[in-house]
Amino acid sequence: MKKIALSLVFAGTLLIAQKISQIQYVGLAHLSPSMATEVSGIQVGDEMDIAKINQSVKNFYAQGYFEDVWVESKGNALIYHFKEKVAIANLEIKGFGTGDEGEKLLASTGLKKGDLYDQRRVKEAKKALISNLESQGYYDTVVEVTTTKVSESSVSLVFDVNKGEKITIQKMNLVGAKEVDQGELEANLANKEVDFWGWIPFLNDGVAKVDQLEYDSYRVKEAYMQKGYLDADVSKPLMKVDFGSYNADIDYQIKEGIKYSIGKITIAQNLKGVDSKELIEELSLKSGKVFNINRMRSDINHLKEKIGNRGYAYVDVVPQMHKDEKAQTIDLNYVIKEGVPVTVNDVLISGNSVTKDRVIRRYIYLAPGDKYNATDLKDSKNALGRTGFFEKVDIETQRVSEDKINLLVKVTEAPTGTISAGGGYGSYEGLMVNASVSDKNLFGSGISSTVGFELSKISKNYNVSFTNPRVWDSLYSLGLSVYKRDYEYIDFKQNQLGGNLSLGREFYRHFYASVGVGYVDNQSEINSDVNSTYIQNIFYNDKYQKVSGFASLKFDNTDDYYQPREGFIAAANVELASLNGDLTQENIDEGYTEFANLTKFSGKIGAYYGMAELIDYDLILRAKARFTVISAGDNEYLPIAEKLFMGGVGSVRGYDPYSLSPTVITDNLGNKRAAADGELPNYDLNETSSRIGGTKSASVSLEASVPLSEAAKMRLAFFVDYGIIGTDPIPTKDGDLKFENIARASTGAVVEWQSGFGPINLVFAKAINPKDGDRTSVFEFSMGTKF
Known part of the structure; x- marks a missing residue:
């Protein structure tokens, strides 16, 4: 209730227009005295004016902090009295909703702890709860609200929900x-x-x-x-x-009415240098085809983008439709109202508490003075999303004048740096512990660096890496990495010390090229539980050094680094390497003359499509494919450490990592044969088998990812994997061994978690067509890889 209490003395003083000598505020907590004076609009020295005082009370009510405000006068002093609204100290829902579900339900009320209690807002919150539950299928929902006093300045608010029936x-x-x-x-x-x-x-x-x-x-x-x-x-x-x-x-x-087909399509526009016929040819709707409202909308957006690329930020495309019921056709005329060409006045960046402005500007393809371009604007948003620095990116236009706009770049920083120590368990690697210091965006500079290690029962990995994607804000990148890697495969152990140096450059916005050099010192030896002298000498005791040069070309127009919903990734890589080491006598006896000078070709492609706009649900479809081919000269020895293996994350899930490979079976006399797919050695004859790796492999994955918990940033993906691996014939004393290609498939589900430590995949897989001797796996996980 509003009230203004003015004493008789005060009323009398107004008759002689007495001036205010003092203003006091009693019971004020949310506003400072200086701010209160500004809100009231009344200053010391002003004349006593009942109309102005009444307005000042209304001004205070408008702030939303006060349950009651009244004024009194003592002499020439004005005294404002305030009764402030109490705060909501506790807010909860009973009867329905726990965990993420309860948090979402509370969020739908629009209230949170610390808000001031307001009956009108509480009634609106109650309606919002009922509406939210109706959207989930609950009918006749009843919500009771209980308010309990906690202290003189706070209350507890409880929504007791009877969710009704579905x-x-x-x-x-x-x-x-x-x-x-x-x-x-x-x-x-x-x-x-x-x-x-x-x-x-x-x-x-x-x-x-x-x-x-x-x-x-x-x-x-x-x-x-x-x-x-x-x-x-x-x-x-x-x-x-x-x-x-x-x-x-x-x-x-x-x-239902009549089914219409497209008659004539015309475009009305007055832009110089724009051919309407060419625009019509690019539209998805064609004369003679059945009319489709979705395709018409798509064509309108296409025309807006095409005209927007000529500097028109506020272009409007209005479709005019003329129906001929007798002919059952509809003529379309797109009227383009392009407005005035605009240029970019300024680029204003906000929300970047860590990342430097200059780093963000690297990925914005529009600068002050540039003509507006709709494609550049979209590509800028996607480029910022691909950095992985931000959880959310939005770029809006703000009109400054008829022909100038500002670009408002709003970002929400994502956690990019971690100091972590942890562990886990995998079906193949067993117990794992790791520690690292890493940051994709070191000090907000855009530089990526990592120092870390990982230990398990089969591996010891140490690495240091540094990558600057934009050296001195140019289009060039520079990367350096050094690593020490000890890994125990199924049949052999491999110890490597190596490093890489690479230089790259961005071309044509979505294309990236790089060249580099690498060095590896490899020491491999047979596992102690593999009992074959022949295999030990020829396959697994490889000690050599490799010097390589490599080049790659990559295309990437996706809209996000970790969780893209549109776009493609394609990459092609080639490596030329020279291997130097001493051949064993067994290598020489088999006809090898030297270590190989190898050539390695590899490539991958990924396509991503978000279905939210079509079905109003955040379903993401993904298709991924990879291939690798290795070749060496005649009579050149290609060590097993340079060969290919399949299985696990990155190829065919549901099989142990590196477990799928062409296999050689050897008897106790040293005679050997190429194992058929799935063939096991005859242990009664003391035969042993050894995986020798492949020289060519390919795999395909199809995935569908759906939301699991938005609050925890978790999704659930279902997948089908298929892969194939083979090898060139290998020479032996008795002739070349020729191998069958090995093909495997699997299916399963992955929990995808964008954690504070980076992306984590929890893989639950089922091998579809395992053969005898295959090492299958139902669970594995990976960290740091894209989804």
Whole structure:
């Protein structure tokens, strides 16, 4: 209740227009006295004016801090009294929602601890809770609010939720639907008929979403307009509920109308140098084809981007449609209202508490004075996303004048640096411990550096690396790494000391090229549990040094470093290496004359597609492929450490890392043969088998990733992997051994967690077609790799 208490003495003084000599504020906590004076609009020395004093009270109420405000006068002094609103010290929900679900439900109220208690906001929060639960299918939800005083200045607020019952849609009646299949009409509806196997993920459980019911008729209309039925009339849905069973039927009344095809397509525009015919050829809608509302919208966006690339930031494209019911055609005329060409006045960056402005500007393809370009704006946002420095990137335009705009670059920093010590367990590597100091964005400079180690029962890895992706803010990159790696494979141990130096450059925005040199000192020896003198000498006792040069070309136009939702990645690499070492006598006896000068070709491609815009759900589809081919000269010995193995993360999950390989079977006399796929040695004849690695491999992965917990930044991905590995014939005293290609497949699921320590993959896999002797794995995990 508002009130103004003015004494009789005060009223009398107003008659003689007495001036205010003092202003006091009693009970004020949220505003300082100076701020209160500014809010009131009344200063010491002003004349006593009841209208101004009344307005000052209204000003205080408008701040939202006060339950009551009143004023009194003592002589020439004004005294403001305040009764402030109490704060919400505790906020909770009872009866429904725990963990992430409860946090999301609380967030939907718009209230949080520390907010001032306001009855109007509490009523709105109650409505928001009911609406949220209705969206989850709960009907007749009841929410009771309890307010408990905690202290003189705070209260506890509890929402007691009775979530009601879920309505299940048993039957969807689309009366009048003849030309379009019911499944297509239902595809994008929020409320769908329950599937027979509705409890299975990705099938429909039929739970009604009451808050979306009124919009479903528009979604049915949209489905018709995608099929050319522009005149389709869809009634509002009528839901008939049996409150005994909470089952429901939904009825729609539909008049389909005429199916239209595209007649003429024209473009009305006045831009110099722009050919309307060329623009029409680039559109997805063509004359003679069935009209599709989605394709028309896509064409409008395409035209906006094309015209926007000529400097028009505020271009508008208006489609004019002329229907000919007799011919069942529709003519489209796109009217382009380009407005005035604009230039960039300034680029304003905010939200970067760590990353330096100059680092962000490297990836923005528009600078002050540049003509506006829509493609440049989109590419700038994607380029910032690919750095991995930010959780969120947004670039908005702000109009400064008719022909100038500012670019507002808003970023949210992501954790890029970690000092970590931890461990884990893998089915192949066993217990692992690691420690590292790393940062992808060292001191906000964009430089990536790592110092760390990892120890397990089969490996010891130490590494130091440094990469500057933009040396002196140029397009050039420089990388240096040194590592010590001891790894125990299934059949042999490998000790390596090496390093790489690389120089790269960005070309044509999405293309990157690099060249470099590398050095490796390799020492390999057979595992103690492999009992074959012949194999020990020829396959696994490789001691040599490798000097290599390499070059790579990469294309990347994805929109995010860790979790891309659009774009492609493609890379091709070549390595030329010279190996130097002493051949064993067994190597020489087999006909080898020297260590190999090898050539290694490898490549990969990844495609990413987010489905959110199409189905209003954050489903991400991924397709990935990799290949590698190694070649060496005739009679040149290629050590096993340089060969290829398959299995594990990065190839075919569900099989132990490096376990899939062409295999040689050797008897106790040293005779050997190429093992058939899945063939095991005859242990009764003292035969042994050894994996010798391949010289060519390829693998393909198809994945579908869905949200699991937004708060924890976790997703769940389902995958299918397929890989194949083979090798060139190897010489022996009795002739060359020729090997079958080995092909394997697997399927499974991955929990993808964007943790504070970097991306973590928890892989649960099932080998589809294992053969005898295959080493399968049902669980493994990896850190630091993209999803």
